[in-house]
Amino acid sequence: MKTGTKLPDVTFHTRVRDDAIEGPNPFRWQDVTSADYFADKRVVLFSLPGAFTPTCSTYQLPGFENGHADFVAQGIDEIYCLSVNDSFVMNKWAEAQKLKYVKVIPDGSGEFTRKMGMLVDKDNLGFGMRSWRYAAIVTDGVVEAWFEEPGLMDNCPEDPYGVSSPETMLAYLAEQKQPELA
Numbered sequence: 001m002k003t004g005t006k007l008p009d010v011t012f013h014t015r016v017r018d019d020a021i022e023g024p025n026p027f028r029w030q031d032v033t034s035a036d037y038f039a040d041k042r043v044v045l046f047s048l049p050g051a052f053t054p055t056c057s058t059y060q061l062p063g064f065e066n067g068h069a070d071f072v073a074q075g076i077d078e079i080y081c082l083s084v085n086d087s088f089v090m091n092k093w094a095e096a097q098k099l100k101y102v103k104v105i106p107d108g109s110g111e112f113t114r115k116m117g118m119l120v121d122k123d124n125l126g127f128g129m130r131s132w133r134y135a136a137i138v139t140d141g142v143v144e145a146w147f148e149e150p151g152l153m154d155n156c157p158e159d160p161y162g163v164s165s166p167e168t169m170l171a172y173l174a175e176q177k178q179p180e181l182a
Contacts, residue, residue, distance in 0.1 A: 005143045008115035010034050012105055015087040027091075034112070037105065038141040041077040046135035046164055047118065050127060051085045051093035051104075055161050060133075061097055063166035068101035071166075074173035076137075078103060084110040084119070084130045107131070121154035135164035137173070145172055 012034075015027040037043070046064060048056040064071075064079050071079060079102045083090065086108035094104045105112075113119045113131045122130045132152050137145040147168060149160040162168065 003143050003146055007034050007038055007138060007141050007143070008112060010107075010112040010115065012037075012112070013087060013108060014106060015091055032105075034141065037078075037080060038138055040140055042075055042137070042139045042144075043078040043080055044071060044076050044135065044169060045080045045082060045138050046133075047082040047107075047113065047116075047131040048133050048164075049083070049122060049130045049159065051083055051089050052096070055159060056083075057093075057097065060161065060165065061099075061102065065097065065099055065102045067166045067170060070170055071173070074170065074177065076173070080105050082107055082112065082131065084108070084113050118148075118152075120152065120156070122156075124155040124157070133159070133161060133164050135169055137169065145169075147172075 010033070012032045014030050014032050016030045018026055018028045021028060044064065046060065048060055050056060061081055064081065068079060081102050082105040084107050085093075087106040090104040090106040107113050110119050110129050110131075118132045118134055119129055120132045122128065133149040135147040136143050147164045149163050151158065151160055
C-alpha cells in the first residue's frame with residue numbers, strides 16, 4: 001500500500017445495538033461502507049490477525065485505546081481496529097476489552113483486507129485467511145501514512161509487531177507537527 005492510495009470501497013456487515021429490539025439479543029444488522037467510516041475524517045486504521053489473540057489483546061488494541069487523547073491532540077478524529085473476524089466476534093472482543101474510544105470494524109469475509117493487498121494465509125496457526133498487521137493514517141479515505149510490519153507472507157512463522165504500534169504512530173504524528181527548520 002502506498003501513501004496517496006484511496007481505500008477500497010467495501011460494505012461491512014455490522015451488528016449494532018438497537019434498544020427498540022426486546023429480548024436477550026437487542027442487535028440488528030447494519031451495513032456500513034468504507035465512505036461511512038473514512039469520508040471527511042482523519043483517522044487511524046490498524047489491522048491485526050485476530051480478535052482475542054495475545055499481542056492484539058495485550059498490546060496493540062489497549063495501546064490505541066489508552067492513547068486516544070494523545071491521538072486526538074494530534075488531529076485524529078477516530079481510531080478504527082479492523083480484523084478478518086465477523087461482527088459477533090468483534091463486538092464481543094470490544095466488550096471484553098471495555099473499549100470506549102476505539103471502534104472495531106468486522107471484515108468477516110476479508111474483502112477489504114484482500115483489496116488492501118494484506119490478506120494472508122495463517123493456516124500454520126489454524127486461523128485460515130487473516131490480515132497482515134499494519135496501521136495507517138487515513139485522511140478523507142486516502143492513505144496519508146502507511147505502517148506495515150516487515151515480512152509480509154503466507155504462513156509467516158513469526159508475528160512481527162512494532163512498526164504498527166500506537167507509539168510508532170504517535171511519534172510520526174508528533175514529528176509531522178514540528179515546524180520545519182530553515
